[in-house]
Amino acid sequence: MHIQSTFRAQTVPASNLLAGMQPAAVTLYPADAVIYAEGDAAGPLYVVEFGTVRICRVTADGRRQITGFLTAGDAFGFEAGAEHDSYAESVDGAGVRVLRATGGQEPTGAVLHMALKSLARTQHQLMLLGCKSANVRIAAFLFDLSERQGDDRPVHLAMQRNDIADYLGMTFETVSRALRFLKDERIIRLKTIADIEILDRGALESLCE
Amino acid sequence: MHIQSTFRAQTVPASNLLAGMQPAAVTLYPADAVIYAEGDAAGPLYVVEFGTVRICRVTADGRRQITGFLTAGDAFGFEAGAEHDSYAESVDGAGVRVLRATGGQEPTGAVLHMALKSLARTQHQLMLLGCKSANVRIAAFLFDLSERQGDDRPVHLAMQRNDIADYLGMTFETVSRALRFLKDERIIRLKTIADIEILDRGALESLCE
DNA sequence: CGACCTGTTGATTCTGCTCAATCAACGTGG
DNA sequence: CCACGTTGATTGAGCAGAATCAACAGGTCG
Numbered sequence: 337m338h339i340q341s342t343f344r345a346q347t348v349p350a351s352n353l354l355a356g357m358q359p360a361a362v363t364l365y366p367a368d369a370v371i372y373a374e375g376d377a378a379g380p381l382y383v384v385e386f387g388t389v390r391i392c393r394v395t396a397d398g399r400r401q402i403t404g405f406l407t408a409g410d411a412f413g414f415e416a417g418a419e420h421d422s423y424a425e426s427v428d429g430a431g432v433r434v435l436r437a438t439g440g441q442e443p444t445g446a447v448l449h450m451a452l453k454s455l456a457r458t459q460h461q462l463m464l465l466g467c468k469s470a471n472v473r474i475a476a477f478l479f480d481l482s483e484r485q486g487d488d489r490p491v492h493l494a495m496q497r498n499d500i501a502d503y504l505g506m507t508f509e510t511v512s513r514a515l516r517f518l519k520d521e522r523i524i525r526l527k528t529i530a531d532i533e534i535l536d537r538g539a540l541e542s543l544c545e
Numbered sequence: 546m547h548i549q550s551t552f553r554a555q556t557v558p559a560s561n562l563l564a565g566m567q568p569a570a571v572t573l574y575p576a577d578a579v580i581y582a583e584g585d586a587a588g589p590l591y592v593v594e595f596g597t598v599r600i601c602r603v604t605a606d607g608r609r610q611i612t613g614f615l616t617a618g619d620a621f622g623f624e625a626g627a628e629h630d631s632y633a634e635s636v637d638g639a640g641v642r643v644l645r646a647t648g649g650q651e652p653t654g655a656v657l658h659m660a661l662k663s664l665a666r667t668q669h670q671l672m673l674l675g676c677k678s679a680n681v682r683i684a685a686f687l688f689d690l691s692e693r694q695g696d697d698r699p700v701h702l703a704m705q706r707n708d709i710a711d712y713l714g715m716t717f718e719t720v721s722r723a724l725r726f727l728k729d730e731r732i733i734r735l736k737t738i739a740d741i742e743i744l745d746r747g748a749l750e751s752l753c754e
Numbered sequence: 755c756g757a758c759c760t761g762t763t764g765a766t767t768c769t770g771c772t773c774a775a776t777c778a779a780c781g782t783g784g
Numbered sequence: 785c786c787a788c789g790t791t792g793a794t795t796g797a798g799c800a801g802a803a804t805c806a807a808c809a810g811g812t813c814g
């Protein structure tokens with residue numbers, strides 16, 4: 337495959353990233369383990385094999401913003417500067433493969449594509465934080481999770497309320513209340529504390545739009 | 546210059562982008578002119594030569610989120626998919642150069658670098674929207690503008706209150722009140738409606754932190 | 755069993771939005 | 785030149801949504 341006269345992204349399976357890179361084993365990070373810290377030298381790319389990873393940043397006053405949750409197939413570790421200004425942690429026990437480019441070669445289009453996917457996701461999140469109410473943010477979050485997890489089985493929340501709150505720019509109490517709102521509206525059902533069944537997908541989607 | 550065993554960004558002047566690309570003239574877009582619309586086919590990259598460009602997205606309920614303001618040297622038009630899901634407009638009369646990659650070639654590391662810069666900026670904005678109050682957002686916005694414009698002459702606001710509001714996820718009334726707050730605190734002074742003198746840079750910075 | 759952690763719920767406070775009035779700057783046409 | 789309309793900015797009053805503070809429930813683990 338070659339890129340024809342455009343910077344548009346091309347669909348490349350993540351495995352193609354491995355071309356021209358040193359193979360690496362999958363590392364298992366237990367829950368809350370740090371994958372890289374803020375200030376660490378940037379360089380390698382990471383690919384999630386299983387589990388969930390969160391990318392975080394903290395402000396001077398101690399507040400945390402989670403800029404992304406990553407699951408199987410997602411890449412992370414991109415950095416514009418020489419060192420990470422975010423940090424990455426395992427949420428629930430995650431398997432991560434490290435990719436180091438072999439010396440003296442240009443990054444491939446596949447890397448660019450994954451960076452652009454990150455950008456698109458971050459912009460989507462920006463819309464949520466800029467324009468939407470708490471209930472709508474939660475609805476959109478669940479909808480997104482549901483789409484990522486694919487099938488129509490209950491959505492599994494690998495992260496806890498606290499994480500969701502820091503991802504969506506609100507408090508965990510508000511997360512709780514928003515879930516309750518969706519429950520009262522008969523849009524979702526909490527099978528367990530971490531497994532949510534979507535009863536009315538249409539209503540959920542129309543909330544997000 | 547070559548990239549050694551890393552995906553870390555390298556510092557490449559934007560002009561290097563031109564290597565391997567068709568030269569193109571600068572197009573002048575008058576204020577509020579559309580550079581590309583939502584749904585347009587993605588492909589070419591754009592570089593701002595002078596003036597200011599805004600990247601926007603609208604929600605179903607008509608709210609607008611500005612995901613970025615771009616000034617001289619900034620590139621935009623990256624897209625993960627086949628078509629733009631944002632649209633770009635000139636803010637104040639902007640000169641824009643279009644870059645089309647020549648056929649059958651991989652994007653260079655410079656393109657990746659610019660995409661990563663976009664990503665970093667978007668993540669920074671995410672911090673603002675997720676963690677900061679209205680006053681702090683405005684302070685950070687002014688501080689950012691001031692750094693981008695370089696010298697210590699008054700900061701020029703190319704965009705109007707409405708745009709700032711949609712960029713920072715608030716209403717234009719709140720923008721007005723936040724500016725008034727900074728004025729009352731003797732941190733800034735409004736030389737004109739669009740030119741702001743920073744009286745106390747330390748206070749401004751410590752507000753953002 | 756008690757300690758602890760996570761999550762839920764309630765009461766209160768406060769930030770920022772909505773609605774609305776006012777003002778200044780500007781352009782147009784009589 | 786002035787009356788008028790328009791547009792952007794500022795300011796005020798009242799309100800709504802989310803944060804904060806606090807109490808409590810349920811589960812897990814020592």
